[in-house]
Amino acid sequence: MLVALLLLAPGCSRAPRADLVIYNGPEAETIDPHVLTGQPDGRIAGALFEGLTRFDPHTGRGVPGLAHSWEISSDGLRYTFHLRTNAAFSTGKPIRADDFVWSWRRAADPVTAADYSGFFFYVKGGQAIATGATNRLEELGIRAVDPWTVEVTLVNPTPFFPDLCAMRIMAVIPRATVEQFGDQWVRADPLPCSGPYQLESWRPNDRVRLKANPHYWDASSVGCARVDLLSGDSPTAALNLYLTGDVDFLIDKVVIPSELGDVLVRRPDFHSYAYLGTYFFRFNVTRKPFDDARVRRAIGLVVDRRRIVERITRMGEQPASALTPPGAGGYTPPEGLGHRALRATNAADYAAAMRAAVLEAQRLLAEAGYPEGKGFPPFSYMFNAGGGGGARQHENIGVEMQSGLREHLGLHMELRPVEWKTYLSELSQLNFDLARGSWIGDYQDPTTFLDCFLSASGNNRTGWRSTRYDTLLSDAAAEPESQKRMELLREAEAILTKEEAPIVAIYTYVGLFAYDPDRWEGIYKNLTGEHPIWAIRRREGGPTRSRNTAEIAPAPAP
């Protein structure tokens, strides 16, 4: 055993601790801002690359980034961005309008294979390019008026366009490096970065180390010179490292053990906040008897949402009857199935409203030809096995729905846990009856949710098609007046979550992160969970040693 200990010594070398250590979650698949899809990937790329705008650390909305200001034409279709004269890559090379034109063309080009190139559908010519209808990249509605002026032409007035410009896929990247190294350009050393940080090292499944970019236009605001982003799949390990002070910031809910969630949210250093995401389930409307909206509505009515958030998820999630969480771009979602119960302020009212909903559901089911569930074929609820963290929330929610449907409607629903990739492929091939669903909004506007259920959307995955819904959404897109636009969207969402109900909303997510507020500042709660790393800094006069262990040290769970 002694020999074993001695043998451990070599091969061990340690760089000094970074100024800020963040547990970032699963290993990044790529840090190319144009092609990445994962949130951990986005946090790294967001520190390395910037676009015309950047995310405000308080609100998560787009505010001036490499462009210091912009004008919008009166019809809302033309944006004229003015670049900062001191905008430069980390190598010192200036960033000019041409760099943006080239970067956007590259991101929209299907050859680049960017999953998120749908964001260019808002830009004139973007849809034709991203769908491969044309390969004339110069048709994309972006042009360099002069070296410091970028003009963008949109298809519709898009009130959230400055938010989109802060998305990773809109970031400016170094043309010469990409042309030299192709797909693997992010491995170039040095890597010219347009954001507040540059890449120092990247070791798979260990960490990405960032160092401040001295040529960043706002270099003086960057709070920590060296930042480590640890990658790993184990929330328990993340919590242990946080408790011993090896990690300063648990940045996301997925790196916090869900089975301890209800205990941890009571600590002063764990902060939960409303998040732009919704948990729901979807019907396969191409299968009988789920092709009948009455059946779908009956099932949607009996879900005991409050019980699910109080007994199963337990981190302060809000029960929801609509798909879009409240507050996205000033939007108030309509009242969907089961909304009456959710308005109840006490337990007795809630129980009464649930009883009424059950009666209504029984009536609907009888109308559809299945009184008391008689003659209803057996069906299954598909979800990704083991999902929802250590607390196995997906399975528990399935069990809860199963017993509710049996008790109230006499329906027999089987649980069908499948492995993640199987779940995805079964969803897109419409090979299920009922399935778990969730959606995280990309920007603060209801369309980031509602667009999913357009007839042509690849994210629809219910088989549901409604021309009325499609028309309302396209009318809303063309509507320049904000109030009217929101009304049209509400009308569309009412079809989706009340009348037709191809999906049934259950609750809206909360975000959760952990840091010691006496030691760190610059981290804020916002709907999209954007916590720009440059804004985080050590609080002056705060304790130098980590006090993460101060309150309780929950036992690590397997």
Add this chain to the structure above:
Amino acid sequence: MYFLRRLLFLLPLTLLIITLAFFLVRIAPGGPFDRERSPASPAVERALAERYHLNESLLSQYLRFLGLKWERQPDGSWKRASGGLITGDLGLSLKYRNHSVSDIIRQGLPVSLALGGTAFLFALGFGIPMGFYTAVRRGQTGDWMGSLVALVVLCVPGFVIGPVLILLLALKAGWFPVGLWGTASHGVLPMATLGLYFGGRVARLTREGMGQALQSEFVRTAQAKGVSAAGVLLRHALPLGLMPVVSYSGPMLADLLTGSFVVENIFQIPGIGVFMVNSSLSRDYTMVVGLVLLYALLLLLLNLGVDLAYSLLDPRVRHE
């Protein structure tokens, strides 16, 4: 001659194994680029498939993987597609698209080797004395106690032992780090977690082996000849008693050296064990094949080593 034949036999066997891995992982439903969000357009999906040649037939993909794919050039000539196994190129990981499979193995393997190697020594250092002691004290209190300990560490899985060790020795006592990799002290708890289970097995195997050896006739002969008790135990019985441990060492070492998903996960260690499990879940075709190749090679070579050790330890075994 025997070992030469075995070595030659390794090649086709390895090829067979990775061929199976290549096709099996591709048969599983879903693909590496299936995500919760569908890509912007089918054109994007097509471009992705083309880039990684997933649009080609399985046979063509297989030939490309081997490095035996010939492509027609624009000028009409034929040219071998670059890369492939014969050039030692395992390709890019389909999940971690900025790293090649060899790159990931090169960075993670030394960590897994260090952890696995020390855990192996720990297992032997814990298991052999324990097994030896219980065998000698067979039927007495010492045997019962020792066997119980061996049984407990064998039955309690790593995902229980690891967190318990972390709680007691890292979070409460503060003697060791709770995770990460870097200094020798980072390695102690993972080594113990990983080594204890194997140590328990080694103890049981040693006890059984010693038990049989002590009843064999040459031991009785040695005793009759007047060899001292210690001499009988150490010189005559122990080498034979260790035979089960030796044959178990091959697969054990192969298991340990290729990393442990559980232990690497619990202790946040950047080895390759995590990739072993996750690559097949994420349908990272190239990575699965690369790791299977690594594991197969290690296992086959170590088993060969075991056979070699056999002939050295046991005079009755001769490979002609």
